[in-house]
Amino acid sequence: MEDRKSVEGWGPVGARDHADWLNSLSGSAVTGFHPRPTDHDGLWILNAMYERTTGTARESHHERHRRDLASGAEPPLVIGDWNELEDGHGMTVTGGSMGWSEHPGTGWRRLPWRELAERTGDPISPPGLPPCYRAFPSAKMDGSWPTSIEPPTEGSLDIESFRALAKVLREHAGSDTVVMAFYCQLYTGDFDDLYILQGTLGTLEELEHHWMPYSPSNIWPSDRSWLMTTDTDLWGTQVSGPSELLAAVEADTGLETVRLPPLDTAEDDA
Structure with missing residues (x-):
């Protein structure tokens, strides 16, 4: 060990x-x-989530991940949902991560779950479920969070x-x-x-x-x-x-x- x-x-x-x-x-x-x-x-x-204080994302974490791969950049370790995608790769990079997280720094603010719920119309947690990755489906772009939001970490x-x-x-x-x-x-x-x-x-x-x-x-x-x-x-x-x-x-x-x-x-x- x-x-x-x-x-x-x-x-x-x-x-x-x-x-x-x-x-x-x-x-x-x-x-x-x-x-x-x-x-x-x-x-x-x-768990805390964070949002950029200026601008809105036109790109999802998955799209950015694929762009980085195409440019030859070494991508960070990511969490994905396994789905059957058209490109055959089978994984949607959601933008989520695991372990300790902290405030990203200048240009970011903490985004309350209740504020995002009011914005999207989604409940804070889907009925019958604890707080988990299934929250806020309306905030995502084909299953991936926009790059303007750092979603809560898991676990x-x-x-x-x-x-x-x-x-x-x-x-x-x-x-x-x-x-x-x-x-x-x-x-x-x-x-x-x-x-x-x-x-x-x-x-x-x-x-x-x-x-x-x-x-x-x-x-x-x-x-x-x-x-x-x-x-x-x-x-x-x-x-x-x-x-x-x-x-x-x-x-x-x-x-x-x-x-x-x-x-x-x-x-x-x-």
């Missing part, structure tokens, strides 16, 4: 102490554990949202609260064991420097009073916990949230 550099304030903890509880939840060790539908109020933190909170969430959790539970962070098996590549780190809320942002470029799949305190789930296939983080925590998450201006009806195992719905 890839060399695991140390993360200040965090260390591995025996998975045996947590395996039974995690496996009693829905979801899986492969993509991330979710609370049972009866145990949560359907609150989701939506990881963005840096802005992760830091805002860390602040909310500290205000709710205190910086000294011991928490666990689980990284799913698709990320670790270890399908025989659970990879769990232990640290405190005061050092949560140190996980940005973890050897895997993703936020944890699950975060929970030692008393298991709340649970955060960032599934590999989804564009948001599911929040389960006491009503005062959910209210604090919803009230934070650094987080965009939505309430959705309880879902069965989210990985089966995306």
